[in-house]
Amino acid sequence: MIDPSEVRPAPRQVAWQRQELTAFVHFGPNTFTDLEWGTGVDDPAVFDPSALDCSQWVSSLVSAGFRSVILTAKHHDGFCLWPSKFLPHTVAASPYNGDVVAELSAACAAAGLGFGVYLSPADLYQEKAPGGYYGNGSPAVPSVVGGFEYVVDDYNRFYLNQLHELLTSYGPIAEVWLDGANPTGGGQTYAYDAWFDLIRRLAPDATIAIGGPDARWVGNEDGFARETEWSVIPFARGQMLAEQTAVDVAGPELLAKADELRWYPAEVDVSIRPGWFYHATEDAAVKSLPELLDIYRRSVGRNAVLLLNIPPDRRGLFADPDVEALAAFGAAVRSYYDAVVELPGEINVLDLREDIEQGQQVESFAVDALIDGAWSEVARGTTIGHRRLLPLDEAITVADVRVRVLSARTEAAVSLAVHFDPTL
Numbered sequence: 001m002i003d004p005s006e007v008r009p010a011p012r013q014v015a016w017q018r019q020e021l022t023a024f025v026h027f028g029p030n031t032f033t034d035l036e037w038g039t040g041v042d043d044p045a046v047f048d049p050s051a052l053d054c055s056q057w058v059s060s061l062v063s064a065g066f067r068s069v070i071l072t073a074k075h076h077d078g079f080c081l082w083p084s085k086f087l088p089h090t091v092a093a094s095p096y097n098g099d100v101v102a103e104l105s106a107a108c109a110a111a112g113l114g115f116g117v118y119l120s121p122a123d124l125y126q127e128k129a130p131g132g133y134y135g136n137g138s139p140a141v142p143s144v145v146g147g148f149e150y151v152v153d154d155y156n157r158f159y160l161n162q163l164h165e166l167l168t169s170y171g172p173i174a175e176v177w178l179d180g181a182n183p184t185g186g187g188q189t190y191a192y193d194a195w196f197d198l199i200r201r202l203a204p205d206a207t208i209a210i211g212g213p214d215a216r217w218v219g220n221e222d223g224f225a226r227e228t229e230w231s232v233i234p235f236a237r238g239q240m241l242a243e244q245t246a247v248d249v250a251g252p253e254l255l256a257k258a259d260e261l262r263w264y265p266a267e268v269d270v271s272i273r274p275g276w277f278y279h280a281t282e283d284a285a286v287k288s289l290p291e292l293l294d295i296y297r298r299s300v301g302r303n304a305v306l307l308l309n310i311p312p313d314r315r316g317l318f319a320d321p322d323v324e325a326l327a328a329f330g331a332a333v334r335s336y337y338d339a340v341v342e343l344p345g346e347i348n349v350l351d352l353r354e355d356i357e358q359g360q361q362v363e364s365f366a367v368d369a370l371i372d373g374a375w376s377e378v379a380r381g382t383t384i385g386h387r388r389l390l391p392l393d394e395a396i397t398v399a400d401v402r403v404r405v406l407s408a409r410t411e412a413a414v415s416l417a418v419h420f421d422p423t424l
């Protein structure tokens with residue numbers, strides 16, 4: 001029997017999880033065509049931001065407490081936000097004729113933010129353009145990419161070349177986001193092992209997320225992790241045993257069937273607006289502060305990383321409602337969740353932590369509060385992991401608090417802090 005208490009994260013996974021807040025930026029032809037999924041044959045002439053300024057994005061993200069940002073360098077439509085030398089369908093063919101990847105990576109470096117890339121495996125331009133590589137039935141042949149040899153077909157060679165460009169020209173890459181979605185359903189197999197090998201060689205500290213081995217999709221795009229969210233995940237024959245969307249991905253029955261356990265924490269991707277790309281019609285639908293704080297508690301506060309998308313508008317700037325929402329969110333997190341309430345005092349959120357370098361051990365816990373001279377239980381929960389934020393049904397005034405671990409895989413140190421969030 002494999003012992004789940006012995007599974008530990010890689011150092012890159014520890015660093016990734018401790019960042020807590022990562023921003024996502026969806027930007028591209030869809031911003032100008034008002035689409036969510038482009039066609040692959042969108043005219044590059046549409047990509048024409050009038051006032052692009054990536055440092056405006058970055059200063060807004062810094063004010064909101066984000067630690068890194070992932071850009072859609074290539075979304076499913078295949079248009080590239082950098083002048084890739086491997087295809088004509090890029091910013092080089094647009095009136096803008098600059099390099100958004102370079103602009104954003106430089107702005108991130110100047111502000112101390114990590115920089116990551118979304119490079120869509122699905123690629124409608126390569127599927128539809130004459131001579132395109134996607135699903136063209138080409139044979140896998142020995143191919144040299146950046147001095148490394150892989151046996152791959154045309155599309156996988158193209159994808160590796162794009163990874164090589166991104167990972168060697170734009171400074172350190174913090175995260176590579178491999179989306180599993182495909183608007184047309186496939187017809188092309190992905191040489192994941194080759195992709196992962198190249199990423200590890202060129203960017204050993206980069207988190208390979210979603211389609212990759214370092215972080216898994218939480219299973220929804222609504223902004224919440226499970227109440228019970230494990231980072232130790234059962235696998236059999238190299239595959240995760242449960243679907244990523246399953247209610248339970250790591251419970252005892254699944255653990256019993258596993259032939260391997262991996263540290264595979266959850267990432268919660270959600271947009272600040274209804275869509276992933278900017279649509280002027282959604283300016284009034286930017287999430288409110290209470291909604292953003294609810295997402296924060298149910299993602300960061302449920303042992304996951306929050307990946308919050310903020311889409312620039314047609315100027316190439318974050319729109320005013322988004323900038324305002326980010327500033328309010330950052331201020332609220334600083335004053336309600338970074339700051340702790342000194343006791344005695346009024347509290348309405350509990351904040352528990354395990355040290356994930358020692359794995360994830362707690363299966364259930366209770367918290368007691370000292371009220372009017374007597375201890376009584378005020379909350380119960382299951383997993384903790386990196387961080388568990390547990391709102392109380394109502395605010396209470398307490399002299400002290402204590403945590404009782406009810407069940408754990410092995411002995412674990414748990415810390416407890418308390419907060420007051422007036423928006424609850």
Ligand code: FUL
Pocket residue numbers: 036179180181182269276
């Ligand atoms: C999905 C994509 O299809 C959406 O367009 C978006 O990029 C989202 C983050 O992932 O799978």
